[in-house]
Amino acid sequence: MSELYLHAMFGLGGGLGAVLRHWMALRITHDLPLSTLVVNILGSLLLGLWIGYLGGPVEMGEEEKRLVFGFCGGFTTFSSFAYQSLELRRERSIALAAGNILLSLVLCWAALWLGLVLMR
């Protein structure tokens, strides 16, 4: 299998992830950046499930691996999370900004861990 094809699968996954993230951002409209939080939690859960699944007995082709890895990376975002935290600090309060940061960290970490455990 050519390396170029595998990169294309990763890029395709990333593009589709970004589109789904934006689609959710257009639907989950709230004055708090809930959409990014939800997307990051779901993406971390999916990555945990996928890493756990790949660690199991099932043989998986390299292209499926790359597609899902690409999707998780494109779906989740660190840059919007950071920028929205700054905006919360500026437009609302430092407590909300700190809450967003702590919640994102703890819930995404927990979601990834849950994914790994579920597939164990």
Added chain:
Amino acid sequence: MTQTRPAVRTTAVMFLAVFVGGAAGSLLREGFAAQIPGAPILTATFGINVAACFILGWLYSIRHRVHAHILHLGGVGFCGGLSTFSSFAAELERMAENNLWSAVSAATLEIVFGLAAAIAGEAIGRRIHLRRPPK
């Protein structure tokens, strides 16, 4: 009936811009992650996420001057695809298996540097692009 056409086209271009940007950002991250060796705490993902924060801060500082599709392509798509929260979480989990404190310090560092990079990107964007033309 025909009045809805431009809206449909705008939506299609918007999602296309997000797709192209997301694919490009993801590929760049994949390429960098393979090239940068990465230290135990300052991983390749760390550098890439911080860089994406800088670019997003810069882009948002000039958001009133650029077309919405540029923001979709560069901000939502490219920066979103370049940066990742899921790999960040996976790296923290891996570190925490060995030493919880290295994971906590890595998370703190990444967030502090990410916020600082976004602020720096904004400040530089304002200085370069929003300087008033001389009278």
